[in-house]
Amino acid sequence: MGIETASYLMMGSILALLVTGLPLAFITGLIALVFALAWFGPMSIPLVTTRVYSFINEYVLIAIPMFVLMASILDRSGIAKDLYNTMRVFAGQLRGGVAVQTLVVAIFLAAMSGIIGGEIVLLGLLALPQMLRLGYDRRLSIGTVCAGGSLGTMVPPSIVLIIYGLTANVSISELFIATIFPAMLLGSLYIAYILIRCYLNPNMGPAAAREELEISWSDKLRMIKGVVLPVLVAIWVLGSIYAGVASVTEAACMGVVGVIVSTWLRKELNWTMIRDSLRQTLNTCGMIIWIGIGASALVGVYNLMGGNRFVESVILGLDVAPVVVVLIMMAILLILGLFMDWIGIALLTMPIFVPIVISLGYNPIWFGILFSMNMQVSYISPPFGPAAFYLKSVAPPSISLKEIFMSMWPFILLQLIALGLVLTFPGIALWLPGIEY
DSSP, X not given: OOHHHXXXXXXXXXXXXXXXXXXXXXXXXXXHHHHHHHHHOGGGHHHHHHHXXXXXXXXGGXXXXXXXXXXXXXXXXXXXXXXXXXXXXXXXXXXXXXXXXXXXXXXXXXXXXXXXXXXXHHHHHHHXXXXXXXXXXXXXXXXXXXXXXXXXXXXXXXXXXXHHHHHHTOXXXXXXXXXXXXXXXXXXXXXXXXXXXXXXXGGGSOOOOGGGXXXXXXXXXXXXXXXHHHHHHHHHHHHHHHXXXXXXXHHHHHHHHHHHHHHHHTTOOOHHHHHHHHHHHHHHXXXXXXXXXXXXXXXXXXXXXXXXXXXXXXXXXXXXXXXXXXXXXXXXXXXXXXXXXXXXXXXXXXXXXXXXXXXXXXXXXXXXXXXXXXXXXXXXXXXXXXHHHHXXXXXXXXXXXXXXXXXXXXXXXXXHHHHHHHHHOTHHHHTTTTOOO
């Protein structure tokens, strides 16, 4: 059997087993084991275990449970609620102001944790009822919550970028810096879209009643004081990374300490919060590690079979411009994102795609930003966009899953526009870290 036939057989096996409902981690691990035995014989088992060991021995992986724990504690504290209420002071009587406020809060939450699911649940509990009560258009409200909550894929400290940096072997700190302008671009497109829609049709986002905004200065001061500590934690974590004072792993540990101290000072810290946060962290990180183990084994075996050279020769053999090759990769990622989790996509495709991108003369930092933007599209795209299911779990019963997915199409188009802009103008991502294209 040649590598071409083996590649088709391997891909077909993955798709066939995915249909059965087996977890991706078990599928990739099983296929890696079968192909290793069939291609190299029993003596290949140490090759698989060596590949797995090299993955779990990566020091930067420690940052993931730290950021997940940080997000879990934030989810269970009143910090998000205070942050949302504080933004009402600044939203004023702006048409669509509550939706804009929701996006700003989503960016702050993303900067404090880097985890997506918890943000959507929090915004679904805090912002969605508020917008519906004020008479906001249902689809605009739903799309704002899902799209805003999904900004965690790009806003540092993004777990997506950490995994990409690990698999592509590039600086995670530079990825965090490079994603700032693209994240601001996408957030600005969301805000512009909401404001334009609400000013063209005031019924889509009516201004809040004046009496609802009449808050005494003492209350305003108390609300602002309630979010000073968590905002300082975000500045502390990201500032230490950008200034080169701490690595991503060290900054993640500092963030956990900062959040714990903040909740303690707010008199919210208790044993139940810590226990539940640790349990959620264990469940989330266990999933990530198992998918990583299976994907690492599969990619390692496939590369030993010569699969990376086969894919590279096929792609580089295309008689097209290099940018078309990148567009093909983006299309593949978009299609995979309809059916697979972003963790599996990253660990399966990036070890193959990134060397090709580098051989074409492109910067892997820029490609990492494109990848994170692509995964954000997948996060809200039907049929399996996780954002829709997170929101459905806390949305009013009258809101169906179909309505949630229909509400996200304008925001998906905005994401594709932002992706196209960063692809066309790499300086959007590379200017701030000072990297030459």
